[in-house]
Amino acid sequence: IGLFRIISESGTAAGVRRIEAVTGEGAIATVHADSDRLNEVAHLLKGDSNNLADKVRSVLERTRQLEKELQQLKEQAAAQESANLSSKA
Structure with missing residues (x-):
């Protein structure tokens, strides 16, 4: 299977969960897209992806x-x- 990435999870009925995922190149593409978004947000906050949560907390405060x-x-x-x-x- 290779890389496996869960995209969404939802409840469809009592005790039943629906999980949607991508594998292979689709999973790699989602990882790259998420990384690009994090880097863009980090750039907007004048930080890096390592301290992004701290920057967001600071901006919110x-x-x-x-x-x-x-x-x-x-x-x-x-x-x-x-x-x-x-x-x-």
């Missing part, structure tokens, strides 16, 4: 921080606008 900061700034702007309107009344 930074995104959460920026979203929190944006929400705080929106609240401050709304409070300031409310204070401005109150002082004009």
